Amino acid sequence: MEWKNQFEDYINIVNGKLEQYFNMPIDKNNSLIEAMKYSIFAGGKRIRPVLALASYQLFANNLEEVLPYACALEMIHTYSLIHDDLPAMDNDDYRRGKPTNHKVHGEGIAILAGDGLLNYSFEVMLADALNRENPKPFIHSINEISKAAGIHGMIGGQTVDLQSEGKVIDADTLDYIHKNKTAALITAPLKIGAIIAKASEEDIENMEYVGKQLGLAFQIKDDILDIIGDQEKLGKPVGSDEDNKKSTYPAIHGLDFSINRVQELTNSIYDILSKYNEKSYFLQNLSQYLVDRES
Template identity: 55%
Template sequence: MFDDILMEKIEYINNGLNKLLDIDDKPEILYDAMRYSVFAGGKRLRPVLCISSCELVGGDRDDALPVACAIEFIHTYSLIHDDLPAMDNDDLRRGKPTNHKVYGEALAILAGDALLNYGFEVLIHHALDSANCQNILRATEEIAHAAGCHGMIGGQVVDLLSENKNITEEELKFMHDHKTGALIKASVVAGAIMGGADDETIKKLSDYAEYIGLAFQIKDDILDVLGDESKLGKNVKSDLENGKSTFVSVFGLQRSISLVKELTASAIRILDDFGEKSEFLKSLTKYMADRDS
């Protein structure tokens, strides 16, 4: 049942992404590069979280779809840039050659830049076309904060500065709360805003998202050590080879596994307040913690 609902949501989001990227303009190669990474086989967790959060609080997912798609464009831009030789220097992403391996470094940078800007263009158009302009602007502010220097970019800088260094547990948590957790949290909060949730509900879902965001990153760190390359679609043990500070390197493998379980349990306890309406999100939370890719 969960798998069917998840696949239906992913198909719904993919249709939205496809419509937005059905662009007949020049230079064609730019849009080809943008589409290449957007449709390279992502799990769509962030947009699924966005529309599911909207539905949880009684909203219409059609109102949240442009917001969810914009988040996926912004997330994809970050992956293109993360893979570049100047950053993580990865050859594979989701089992396919990374964007710069197909299109070259310069075009990969520009494709990432284009997706970032297009994400905000989508949000602005949605606000201008909707009677729900105020909530869209609030959601946009949440996403911009999470994607910028106070969130994802700030966390990425700390990640780069931490290579081949011993960092504290506090510094590690700061890095991952910003680099990975911020956009996951923004996805949940933006969805709740689009669904018309009150401040108390938004705060609950914000706390939920902080737990799952951190659990998601710790699981990534674990998979880099224990994962199967054929399932992950990327090279394993790359964090170790690049001198990255991870939860596994700081806490050890067993403690990292325990932390994922603890954070997941804390997230699910928050969802208990929403009753039966939260069953899908509970299952999604467990799916994120148990995933093998």
């Protein structure tokens, strides 16, 4: 399948750039760098950076422009997983089939590795923006990413998620968690890809819309997988959300409704993407892949 080759290409581009960013001289802080690398190169699917690249390529062709921001998004995603896995948070021992960061590097270093990744993501983006002749779209993008990752975005979602553990929550609260904890950092790459490509306001809004729908579909699928998925494919125990007494979309709305909702969201994504003709085949296929996945 052609789109899967494109996916591989994008992943390789991202991984190559990440290798560059983490190819640092060994210093007294070596254990910190090692802990950061442990999670960054732990087999993540690079969905967020790939979304940024694919969105950018709908409107422009100089991929190098968007690459630092794509990599920064992966760093932010990775830091959020490290902190989320900590004993004081989700207390997870495994992630992608490997021991979590704090299990290998200890809690203190894991906290600092998360801090380091968040901070480094901004270092990387700012160093790039500083060298641009017209820095406006780049600052605009860093600003969007900072908001998506922040207290009214991802961190806000993590907070409400943490506080909802062991509690029955309402649909409104679950919606807040999904929109902020997950969808915000799926929306940001699609949006900043368009911003950096200097797309029109309408195109930027379209990409933002696709991101919101896809982020929600992705998270509901995650919840569904936790119920019906296969332990080996997931790399974490099935039903772990249930064990932690976490409210999930199927728990609140039922499994059938959840499956239908994912399809509805996917359709609304197609409606927008189809406006961009064959250029958007990759994003259409990737969206389908993300909602069809079994792990």
